[in-house]
Every structure is written in C-alpha cells, then in structure tokens.
Amino acid sequence: MLKRYFQPYTFRGRMMIALYISAAFSAVVSLLFAYVIAHVNVQSELQLQQQALGVYLLEMDSRTDLSMATMLGMVDDVEDTHVEQVDLTDPDLPEDLAVTLSMRQVVTVLDDMTKSPVTYVQLSDGVVRISSLYGRSLFVVAFFRIISTSLSFLAVFVLMTTFASFRLSKPVQTLTRAHERVQEGDFTVRLPDDHPGEMGELMRSFNDMTEALGSTAYLQKDFISSISHEFKTPIASIRGFAKLLQMPSLTEDQKAEYISMIAQESDRLSRLSETLLRLSALEQQTTLASLTTFSLDEQLRQVILRLEPAWSQKDIGWQIDLSEVSVTSDQELLNQVWVNIIQNAIKFSPAESEIEVRVFREGNAIVEIQDHGCGMTEDAQKRIFDKFYQADKSRTQEGVGLGLSLVKRIVDMMGGTITVTSAPNQGATFRVELPVSPPRHHRHDSLPAHSEQEADHV
Numbered sequence: 001m002l003k004r005y006f007q008p009y010t011f012r013g014r015m016m017i018a019l020y021i022s023a024a025f026s027a028v029v030s031l032l033f034a035y036v037i038a039h040v041n042v043q044s045e046l047q048l049q050q051q052a053l054g055v056y057l058l059e060m061d062s063r064t065d066l067s068m069a070t071m072l073g074m075v076d077d078v079e080d081t082h083v084e085q086v087d088l089t090d091p092d093l094p095e096d097l098a099v100t101l102s103m104r105q106v107v108t109v110l111d112d113m114t115k116s117p118v119t120y121v122q123l124s125d126g127v128v129r130i131s132s133l134y135g136r137s138l139f140v141v142a143f144f145r146i147i148s149t150s151l152s153f154l155a156v157f158v159l160m161t162t163f164a165s166f167r168l169s170k171p172v173q174t175l176t177r178a179h180e181r182v183q184e185g186d187f188t189v190r191l192p193d194d195h196p197g198e199m200g201e202l203m204r205s206f207n208d209m210t211e212a213l214g215s216t217a218y219l220q221k222d223f224i225s226s227i228s229h230e231f232k233t234p235i236a237s238i239r240g241f242a243k244l245l246q247m248p249s250l251t252e253d254q255k256a257e258y259i260s261m262i263a264q265e266s267d268r269l270s271r272l273s274e275t276l277l278r279l280s281a282l283e284q285q286t287t288l289a290s291l292t293t294f295s296l297d298e299q300l301r302q303v304i305l306r307l308e309p310a311w312s313q314k315d316i317g318w319q320i321d322l323s324e325v326s327v328t329s330d331q332e333l334l335n336q337v338w339v340n341i342i343q344n345a346i347k348f349s350p351a352e353s354e355i356e357v358r359v360f361r362e363g364n365a366i367v368e369i370q371d372h373g374c375g376m377t378e379d380a381q382k383r384i385f386d387k388f389y390q391a392d393k394s395r396t397q398e399g400v401g402l403g404l405s406l407v408k409r410i411v412d413m414m415g416g417t418i419t420v421t422s423a424p425n426q427g428a429t430f431r432v433e434l435p436v437s438p439p440r441h442h443r444h445d446s447l448p449a450h451s452e453q454e455a456d457h458v
Contacts, residue, residue, distance in 0.1 A: 187214035348373035
C-alpha cells in the first residue's frame, strides 16, 4: 500500500528520493562519528578539569591548616564538578586505589567509555572524590554538543539536494517535453546543444534524430504527392479511353488506338508498382545473391545496345572507352544500375548530343557515365539519391524519383560508392566505384536474383 503512494514515477522524483536517502544516511553516519569524537573530547576535558582540581586541593592541604570541610566547601560545584569525602573501605572503589593515593598522587578512574571520569585525591583528613555534575553518563553532554551542528548540516544538505535535483532534472524535463512534441508530429523542435558531458551528447543526438525525421517526413509528403500524381494520370487516362470505347460510332482503328493507350497506361502503373516493391525488397536485403564473375565492359555494351530505341530517336552519339575489367558481383542487380543511369543520361540529353562512357580499373573497378544535358544544381546533387526526390518539379519527365535511390541501395550493398558531378546546363557525370570482389559480409547465395527487365526510370 505504501509503495503505491510513495513510488516515484518521474526522474526528478527518483533523484530527490535518492538524494534524500543519501542525505539521511550521511547524516546518521556523521552523527555517529561526531558523537564518538564529542564523547572522547568531553571525557578528556572532564578528566583534565578534575585532575587540576585535585592538584589544587593537594597544594591547599599542604600549605594551609584548613579543615577538609572548609576546603571542600570552597571548591564544591566549581566548574560543574562535585567534591565529596569518601571512605577507602567502600567496596565500589578499586582495590589498589589506597596504595596509589598514599603516594600523594591524583588518580582518575574511567570505568566505561560511556561514563564520566571520577578522580580521587588523599588529603590529610581523608580521601576526596571529584566527579562531574553530569552524572555517570556522558550521552546528554555529547549529544547536545553535536545536535545543533548536525541539524544545521542536515537542513543545508536538504536544501542543496532539492536545488540540485531541480537543476539536474531540468535538461531531462526539457528532453521529455521535446519528445512529446515529436510524438505529436512536430519535427522542428530543437534542444540546446551547449550542455557539457553526456547530457550534451544526448541532446545533440536528439537534434540529429529530429532533423532526420523531419527530412523523412518531408520526403514522405513529397512521395505522397508524386505517387498521387503518377497514379492519378494513368488511371484517368484508362477511365477516359474506356468510356470512349463505349461509343457505338467508333471505327476499328479508333478502338485499336484506345485499347493501345489503355495497355500503355496499364504498363506504366505496373512498372510503378514493381519499382516500389523492388525498392522495398532491396531495403530489407543486406547481402548479394547469385555471385558470378563477368566482364563489366561487356555488360555496359549490352545495356547500351538494349537501350538503342531510346537514344536513336534523339540521334545521340556515343564516346566509349571501355577497358577490359572483370568483377565478381550480382550481375542482375548491377545491370539495373547501368540501365537506370544510362536511361537518365539519354532522357536529359538534348537531341544530337553525345554521351561518354568510360570503364577502367584503379584498384577498384570504376565506371563514369557523362551526359551533356541540363545538369543540376548543387542542392539537387545533395538530394539526387533520396527516395522520391525529383530535381525537375515540372513533372515533364517520366518517373517518380525512385531509380537513383534504387541505384544507391544496390551500390551500397556491393560495398561501392556512387557520386555525381554536375552544374546547371553543363551536364552530369555519374561515377561508380565497385570492388572487384565484394566483401565477405556482402555475399549470400540463397537470395533471389532480380530480372534485368525490372529497370526503372528516374
């Protein structure tokens, strides 16, 4: 029952309780040590005080003719002491006390560390006992010496603990509120990153996370817009031509034309769906399938020949410099890389221009594909490999911005790199660097290969 009411649910609550427990434990330990020290000090003070009084009585007895009663009356109740005459035959006295006292010595007896000392001195008329007015126990004396200091210390410690808990928990509370805003979909929240130590690293990591989530959210919105447009256009065309086919006055040539348009738009939808599924599968795939050793330069020649209908319509020429380079990789996946890059080069090249393709080896296999088309800005180069990104927002070009994302994913899986160099109206150069043999952790022989017919447009 008590646990339910006192269980701390917040970081600050747990911290405060932990600090309070630490403070209480520290206070108890401090009280114990302080009591021991104060007890020893009080004992020493009383012992010195009683011995000094005993010496004073001995001197007074030797120098004066005063009776014991007179001398005791003069020193009784002086400096919190009690002086009285005792009989040496008292059974409570130590056995060897008479012998020591007969030598005119001041004798202090300490029976227990918890009790006050008692001093004996022998005068001419008998033995005198000097004891403390505090009685046989020193606990009260020692306790009152330390209680005020300890309570002051405890009060200051509690105040400092409360202040420290609020101070230390403030960044955590800030992080919690920021996390709640992110859960609500606000990816613009940023935390101050000037905190030292682990908390600063945590806040910087949080800022990096929200920035990445914001970019992803932007791309998802752009994707929805792109996909909506790309699906809407062919669906509208199919619906329109299907309605036209219902007209009774159509000629056979018109029917054939409309059926052909419906088939083309259906193929477009099919390619778009296949591309999305293929990209999703590649994101889940981490190793390569169907590794073979093949000629990279010959593969590029075959891709160029396969795309001949596209570049011959624009009367595009080729400058080809293909050195003999063999690689061990997934041939089908790599074929998609060249199809996508070369299709982009053809698509963005003006009529009667040239495309340059170079293959050579500098440790790794390197392929450079350069066009002389419209080029791209520096900002577009930074995002060209992002999913669903299109540098051409006019949508006059075919595609939804998935081709180069697929290319980047394949090259990464092969342990290679891909970069682009471009400027507006100065064309673009794509450079792919691949290991001749993929690293061991990129290999796997049981994954399904992908067909080269699954190439996509950017």
